[in-house]
Amino acid sequence: MMTFEQTGIKPELLSAISEMGFEQPTPIQEKTIPHLLNNKNDLIALAQTGTGKTAAFGLPILHNCDVNKKDIQSLILCPTRELCLQISRDLDAFSKNLKGFKNIAVYGGADIGKQIRELRSGGQVVVGTPGRVHDLIRRKVLNVSQIRWMVLDEADEMLNMGFKEELDAILAETPAIKQTLLFSATMPREIANLTKKYLHSPEEISVGRKNEGAANVEHHYYVVQAKDKYATLKRVADNYPNCYAIVFCRTRMETRDVAEKLMEDGYNADALHGDLSQAQRDYVMNRFRTGQLQMLVATDVAARGLDVNNLSHVINYSLPDDPEAYIHRSGRTGRAGKSGISVSILHMRETGKLRHIEKLSNKRFERKDVPGGEEICEVQLMHLVEKVAQVEVNDSKIDPYMPAIMEKFAGLSSEEILKRFVSAEFNRFLAYYKNAPDLNVRGGNERKTFEKRGGRGNDRGDRGGDYGNENMSFSRLFINAGKKQNLNASRLLGLINEHSKRKNVEIGKIDIQRKFSFFEIDSRFEKDLIQSMNSSSLDGHALEVDRVTGEERVSVPKIKKKKKAAMDQPRAKRKRTKK
Structure with missing residues (x-):
């Protein structure tokens, strides 16, 4: 296996990463670093989050950077504030022995005045989010006309978050001659279009298959009734006492609800x-x-770009509507060579959707039984025993109290004393799980059904919504809001949940355009949702929602249809309307 010395990076960088404890490059680093050091071609690198992408592009940029010049030589774009700060911290660590090097982090939600002062003081690399970078370019504070390297990190996430217009505007300000590096975990059609437009004869480096899940993550799922999802989440947490997890929910409302229940039940x-x-x-x-x-409950949008080490679990309280989002979720555990578990809590109608994700990620998902009360109590008891066995005793502090303690326990054997101490901590689990019901849905053998279909989900498996219920009818709706109104899939789901009279209404395919969007919904709730949403607004923009009766050819906002309808009126009537 290659060492960092064999990649060819300069000694100052080698000494810094050695102090950080890095000895051998990860697969993406092993392929990318020598490539970037030895040629100037544009590059597409496909790898999951947590595989060391920052060092893969950061070390070659630092190696080639001219620290004697204060002009911006590289612009690194990433989707979120958290990832921006993480990249900036990593670059600072890599460059600790490079005198004169400075990187500047610019992102929304922070004092823009301070960021402007930092830019004016000079630096070689800017790491930023698209919105803030675009704002600073328009203010003529950030000059990217002479950069040598352009990095698009987690490009698929930036497009998913609706940053295409900002990316277009930023890239238009960069020089034609530069090296553009695009890093992405998945390769959707939008990324392919972006590469055709902005990358010139790029070479492609891939670690694993496109859109493939991380290799060291196990994928488990439980099938329960919808009403038992929260109880199942608690059992999963109790069955893994040391779990350190992100719990993904579908909407803000669901996120708040689940987090509040966990806190009320005594979980961190x-x-x-x-x-x-x-x-x-x-x-x-x-x-x-x-x-x-112990657990962070989050939506996909809120959790994008989070870089947290040592996550043991990712728990999908609700499956994402976009199957590729599952790959991003599960990739947050099992990082840096460690193992992790991605857990999905499903109700029966979601099993087909899971099969679609399974096929896309090229991973086999293992169905697990929701642990019962006795099983969890045994796990918790042994966890308590292990914790007590590892407690360090401060004899000098405890010894003065021992005579009084021994007096209290006079007449009790050591075994009886031990039982009482364990019970003091353990009785709440025994009481809670006494006569605990079986939460598992005992249906047919879904794995055999899936394999009989030749590895496919059901025939509805290519839609964006609930693939599991083949008898469900979906209506296709139009809404007069899109990316220009800051609408994305997550925000649209929030609006639907807010205005539907029933929680967990099944949603199908979502198609967000620039000024309008389409989405599919369970037909039973179509009329109520249209009526409710037509009397609402989004950031001051009055919403109009209607049913699409045609096929995919419908692609213009409804307001334009109204104008056309007016033009179809008789001439005399149009005049009267005009007056």
């Missing part, structure tokens, strides 16, 4: 969602990173 948990201020978000994230929280 908190929520991360779009309604939090930046200060609240930072507070929650700091508690989670430092291990004060």
Whole structure:
């Protein structure tokens, strides 16, 4: 296996990464670093999050950077504030022995004045989020006209978050002659279009198959009734006493609800969602990173770009609507060569959707039985025993109290004393799980059914929604809001949940355009949702929702249809309308 010395990077960088404890490059680093050091071709690198992508592009950029010049030589774009700060911290660590090097992090939610002052003081690399970078370019504070390297990190996430317009505007300001490096975990059609437009004869490096899940992550799932999902989540947490997990929910409302229930039930948990201020978000994230929280309950949008080490579990309380989002979720555990478990809690109608994800990620998912009360009590008892056995005793502090303690336990054997201490901690589990019901749905053999279909889901498996219920009818709806109104899939789901009279309405395919969007919904709730959403607004923009009666050819906002309908009126009537 290659060593970092064999990649060819300069001694100052080698000494820094050696101090960080890195000895051998990861597969993506082994392929990328020598390539970038030896040629100037554009590059597409496909690898999961947590595989060492920052060093893969960061070390070659630092190696070639001219520290004697204060001009911006490289621009690194990433989707979120957290990832921006993580990349910036990593570059600082890699470059600790490079005198004169400076990288500047620019991102939303922070004092732009301070960032402007840093840019004016000069630096070689800017790491930023698309919105803030675009803003600084428009203010003519950030000059990217002379950069030599352009990095798009987690490009698929940036497009999913609706940053295409900002990316287009930023890339238009960069020079034609530069080396563009695109790093992505998945390769959807939008990324392919982006590469055709902005990359010139790129070479492609891939670690694993495109859209493939991480190799060292196990994928488990439980099938339960919808009403038992929260009880199942608690049993999963209790069955893994040392779990350190992100729990993914579908909407902000569900995120708040699950987090509040966990906290009320005594778990070290908190929520991360779009309604939090930046200060609240930072507070929650700091508690989670430092291990004060055992579980972070989050939406996909809120959790994008989070870089937290040593996660043992990713728990899908609700499956994502976009199957590729599952790959991003599961990739947050099992990082840096460690193993992890991705758990999905399903109700019966979601099993077909899981098969679609299984096929896309090229991973086999293992169905598990929800642990019963006796099983969990045994796990918790042994966990308590192990914890007590490892406790360090401070004799000098405890010895003065021993005579009084021994007096209290006079007449009890050591075995009886031990039982009482264990029971003091353990009785709450015994009481809670006494006569605990079996939560598993005992249906047919889904694995055999799946394999009989030749490795396919059901015939509806290519839609964006609930693949498991073949008898469900979906209606296709139009909404007069899109990326220009800051609408994305997650926000649309929030609107639907807010205005539907029933929680967990099944959603099908979602198609977000620039000024309008389409989505599919369980036909039974179509009329109520249209009526409710047509009297609402999104950030001051009055919403119009209607049913699409045609095929995919419908692609213009409804307001334009209304104008056309007016033009179809008789001439005399149009005049009267005009007056």
